[in-house]
Amino acid sequence: MSELEEISQHINDRIASMHRMLDLSVVELPQRKKLGQEFATLEKLLEEFEKCVGRQKERLEQLKEVEESLQKDVEDVQHIKENIPAHMPRKKGPANGGEPVPTQKEAAGVQPENVKKTNKSFIREMEVITVPEFESIPPYMKGRVSYHQLNAAVQGINTAVTAKYKILHQSAKTLSNHARKLHQRFKAQETKDTKGQYFVVEDDIREFTQMKADKRFQGILNMLRHCHRLRELRGGGVTRYALL
Template sequence: MECATISELADSLSTRFETAKTAFRLHVSAGRDAEEVSEMMAHVTDIQRGLRDLRAAVDQEKAHLEFAQATLASLRVERARVEHLMANLPSRLPSLQAEQKAAANSAAQTNGAGKPASGSSRPGTAASSNGEKPVPSIAYLTVDEFNAVPQYMRGRGTRDQSNKLLEELNSVIAARYALMRRPRSELSGAQRKLWMECKREENPKTKGSLFFTEEDFKRFKKSSLSKAMRQLLVVLRHVGRISSLREGGAVVRHVLT
């Protein structure tokens, strides 16, 4: 008996069962020993029960196979999405590794009394390995931060555009403090004049803080504050990167927080 499928096997066995039943009836009617045939019919019944169980198991495995195929298709879709995300990461991301490295350096420089060595814990600054003061900067805007800013504040610009402007702003801040931290004896006449202008912008409320003003763009970028940069300052205030001090005349001091 050669059967290619379970169905063919079931049909073949059913035919044989019917033949056996007919033979049993004929055997009984002929007055032969019914006990042997009854035992045979019990075996046939067991086989039928086993066949039903086999069919149920096959149906269950089919259901499992369909579920596995659906799961595989879903995983392929998710993999394609992840590959697309990896291939299209934004060019600017928060420098978490730099912050972690700075924190590790700060912890390593603590003395035996548990007091930290000289350095800055200000967010957005990168510690120097040679003991120099960190270069002040403002951390990039994250996706969540940018999306949380109301549309009327951030305008139509994208996060990448805002972070590109932020790089320009950081270069101005770095230029200001690169000048302020140089010994006055090393400055030229023009540099000393700029140094005095920056020094006059300090007041008691900015003591110990890092800040910049709109005049810094004229001093170090030779340009006035653009509309896009003003909008960025609004966004930075909203997310808590800076705060603004408007005391002491017309000068607005934007303090890094």
């Protein structure tokens, strides 16, 4: 039984007792004195009852505020769920197992019937830029590039890296003529400094993505270097962009 119910029951009991006293007070004078005491007690109970009602109203208002807050949280979560950015990181495969999805150009260059099913290699990807990282980039460096445009470029570079190393991890005998030429170019661009590194060059960006390796792209690369996502490795007249 709640506090309000207990007080209400107590008041009803007192009122019933007073009714009995009123019936008796007509003939018995002592009952009138006790009746006055019961009135005083009832008055105190009514005051306590009003206080209890006030407390219950306050709790009800608090519960309404909590309900509104929870409803807003539910709406925010639903909005986030329905508007997940395409560049958000996804669960990667294990270091010794996940088979990456080939790109259209890559699929056109590789002969699937000659690729062994057991040929699985982990390919590293660049992590997306977080909002705090984007905000830390100096305005003169960002220019007009938006947060979403920067992460779209991250996706493009990851596409090029995945396509390139998918070809490199295969035997040249299993590749088409075009893919074999790419394989040879990739190998020729490797140096002692690139050992163990995942890198691409501008030709790889043109080959595997629709991005243009123009002045704007160079600005994006500067931003990615600022965010410690890649570094440049130069040599032999080639600029290599290695993932960190």
